[in-house]
Structures are given as structure tokens and as C-alpha cells.
Amino acid sequence: MALTSEDFNYDEDDSQDETLDADLDSAEETPPAGGEGSDEADGEAAKFYQRKARWYAVQVASGCEKRVKLNLEQRISTLDVVNRIFQVEIPQTPAVKLRKDGTRQNIDEKVFPGYVLVRMFMDDEVWSVVKNTPHVINFVGAEQRRAYGRGRGHVKPMPLGMSEVKRIFKRTEEQKPVVKVDMAPGDKITVLSGPFKDFEGEVVEVSPERSKLKALLSIFGRDTPVELEFNQVQKES
Structure with missing residues (x-):
């Protein structure tokens, strides 16, 4: 703009x-x-x-x-x-x-x-x-x-x-x-590694200084907040 x-x-x-x-x-x-x-x-x-x-x-x-x-x-x-x-x-x-x-x-x-x-x-x-x-x-x-x-x-x-x-x-x-990080609350992500690999979710919190984010993942049918490393996820285009 x-x-x-x-x-x-x-x-x-x-x-x-x-x-x-x-x-x-x-x-x-x-x-x-x-x-x-x-x-x-x-x-x-x-x-x-x-x-x-x-x-x-x-x-x-x-x-x-x-x-x-x-x-x-x-x-x-x-x-x-x-x-x-x-x-x-x-x-x-x-x-x-x-x-x-x-x-x-x-x-x-x-x-x-x-x-x-x-x-x-x-x-x-x-x-x-x-x-x-x-x-x-x-x-x-x-x-x-x-x-x-x-x-x-x-x-x-x-x-x-x-x-x-x-x-x-x-x-x-x-x-x-x-x-600076190319991730923000509301972004859709896919987990690439770890126990939640291939899970999809939505970013709810970003902590650039810690290189971590919090996302809601659907686990057993319930949205569960999970903390992940930036390099564990990929933002959906």
C-alpha cells in the first residue's frame, strides 16, 4: 500500500x-x-x-x-x-x-x-x-x-x-x-517433524525471540495448543 x-x-x-x-x-x-x-x-x-x-x-x-x-x-x-x-x-x-x-x-x-x-x-x-x-x-x-x-x-x-x-x-x-519471521497468528501450518508430524493446525502465538510458535492441532477430535519449533512446521501457501 x-x-x-x-x-x-x-x-x-x-x-x-x-x-x-x-x-x-x-x-x-x-x-x-x-x-x-x-x-x-x-x-x-x-x-x-x-x-x-x-x-x-x-x-x-x-x-x-x-x-x-x-x-x-x-x-x-x-x-x-x-x-x-x-x-x-x-x-x-x-x-x-x-x-x-x-x-x-x-x-x-x-x-x-x-x-x-x-x-x-x-x-x-x-x-x-x-x-x-x-x-x-x-x-x-x-x-x-x-x-x-x-x-x-x-x-x-x-x-x-x-x-x-x-x-x-x-x-x-x-x-x-x-x-522477523514469516509466520503470524491465523496462518495455517503443517507439522514436518516430531510426534505430531503431518498434523495440520493454525498458529495462535509466535515467539520470535525463542524461535517457537504455538499452534492449535486437532488431537483426538479436540483443538489442542502445542508448542513447536519454527523448523518443525511449514506454512501452507
Whole structure:
């Protein structure tokens, strides 16, 4: 399911003056003028862009997060917008995936699968650089504005509130891995080994930290709760 602007919890105070209307048409704020081409002017412009840069969520094709990050970083350099697009991130958190055989695999789990976060100063040029990157679907925005007539979806990008940005990246700093398992209450399973081999049942409780689950098996015509190891069962497709 695609996320909307509401899923990212925008701070109204943070974003109320940063609309695409201002950025794409006649920006209310522009870099300092004067001394064009001078080191002093370039330095002032760089400080301005850094100060006004915001985080935006960008929806990408499923499974293409790393590819988009690499492509976009290359485009930023090639198209010379390094002074306005500063970071491209895929927030991830450590996790442990439990395999069917009971072994564990350390993985990095994406906080928001199908999305990358970009810290940038929004204007017409950088909007185009990001939007036209291969496998990018659209910016996450608060509403659609077909009047712009720009690309797929015509979504008006909205910056993330700083409180939400901090919350997202705080999750990436978590040191204790989350245990992930492809099993949940309600799943139908078949027992593969042990005294209940070939019995069928329904999962009622999952304990990832113990690599065990509890299932209801029909024993002598009665549903009986039985604790089983993950590697003792197979989920029915």
C-alpha cells in the first residue's frame, strides 16, 4: 500500500511556507544576489541552500531503493546540483530473519520500503533531477495539482516535519535487532517433524525471540495448543 503525506506526519509550522507553487513559479526566497561568480557570492549561496534545505520522501519502484539512490547520486554530480541536493538516504534498521530451517540471518530492514529520503533545496531544476531519475515514481505530497502538468501524478511535494525526520532516523540507530519471521497468528501450518508430524493446525502465538510458535492441532477430535519449533512446521501457501 502506498504511503500518503499523512503517513509521514508533516509539521504544519515547518512546511507552511515551502510549497511547490513558490518553488516552481516565482520563489519567495532566492539566494543572495550580487558579485555573481565570486567566491564570496558562491559561499553565501551555499549557506543559503544549506539553511533552506528540507527532507522530502520520494516513492520509487518496489525493490529499487538502492538503485535509485545510486542513480540519483550520479545525476546530482553529473547535472551539477551538488549545491542543492545534499543527501539521499534509505533509512534502515538492524533485524534478524529466521529461516525455515531455524537458522538466523542478520539483515538491514528498510524503515519505509519503496521510499527514499532526499535532503534538498526545492526548485524547478532539482525537482526535475529527482523526478526524472529512473525508477522514481513521484514525490510524496499533500495533494495533486494537475495544473502543473509535470510528469506522472502531478503531486505537489511537501517537506517532512523535523520531528518526523528525527523519529525516522532514530529508528535507524536502534542497536537491538528486531526478529522477523514469516509466520503470524491465523496462518495455517503443517507439522514436518516430531510426534505430531503431518498434523495440520493454525498458529495462535509466535515467539520470535525463542524461535517457537504455538499452534492449535486437532488431537483426538479436540483443538489442542502445542508448542513447536519454527523448523518443525511449514506454512501452507
